[in-house]
Amino acid sequence: MSDQWTEPVVAPVPAHEPPYYVVVFTSTRTGDQSGYGETAERMEELVKGVPGFLGMDHARTPGGLAITVGYFRDADAIEEWRADVEHRAAQERGRSEWYERYSVRIAKVERSHSFAGGGHEA
Amino acid sequence: MSDQWTEPVVAPVPAHEPPYYVVVFTSTRTGDQSGYGETAERMEELVKGVPGFLGMDHARTPGGLAITVGYFRDADAIEEWRADVEHRAAQERGRSEWYERYSVRIAKVERSHSFAGGGHEA
Numbered sequence: 001m002s003d004q005w006t007e008p009v010v011a012p013v014p015a016h017e018p019p020y021y022v023v024v025f026t027s028t029r030t031g032d033q034s035g036y037g038e039t040a041e042r043m044e045e046l047v048k049g050v051p052g053f054l055g056m057d058h059a060r061t062p063g064g065l066a067i068t069v070g071y072f073r074d075a076d077a078i079e080e081w082r083a084d085v086e087h088r089a090a091q092e093r094g095r096s097e098w099y100e101r102y103s104v105r106i107a108k109v110e111r112s113h114s115f116a117g118g119g120h121e122a
Numbered sequence: 123m124s125d126q127w128t129e130p131v132v133a134p135v136p137a138h139e140p141p142y143y144v145v146v147f148t149s150t151r152t153g154d155q156s157g158y159g160e161t162a163e164r165m166e167e168l169v170k171g172v173p174g175f176l177g178m179d180h181a182r183t184p185g186g187l188a189i190t191v192g193y194f195r196d197a198d199a200i201e202e203w204r205a206d207v208e209h210r211a212a213q214e215r216g217r218s219e220w221y222e223r224y225s226v227r228i229a230k231v232e233r234s235h236s237f238a239g240g241g242h243e244a
Contacts, residue, residue, distance in 0.1 A: 011222075022227055024191055026191065028132065057189060059182050060183055061181045061183075065179060065181045096239075103237075104137070104236075105137065105144055107144050112225065114226075115217060116222075117152070117217060
């Protein structure tokens, strides 16, 4: 069994070379989460097929805020993901069932860097 | 007592009018978190005093990834925050003690919007 402190299962997606884009999605959820897990898994699978998709980070405070950050090579990649029919249906269901509130920001990365301590390579 | 599902204590920071900036900080932590909480509180207090600071969202998966997103009116506001002496000292301590890995992205928001369900005003 690995030591969760020194060998985290998840690691932040390392910085890419700018310019690229981030989509920052911050949300709180309703009490009705039926079907959410399956849909989230399906969306993760789908977005990986979008040309120009670079990766994704996700964190959620139990009972509190969730933040998902998606990384994309350019605005066209984001547009393709926005236009995906299955994604649009999931968003619609999210608004009517799963999300209490959310904000979305699409932003162009100007600078980025990564750090890895304890002898890890950045 | 409020119902945590319909009246969340936290809510995502609503979208501002672009252009503005986001600083996206994704991290995993080491096993040594002594002093982290006090420093994080102090940094939150300090950043609120930076002209052009618009707000902050934070989420953390227990034992996993943490994501902090800061919103700033312009690049000058971020520069002022970067140059803060107390902030720089905290970053240095973070690298040597608290963070296993992190990535930082500074990005200019081109589009953003918010949603509030269940009769909440956006």
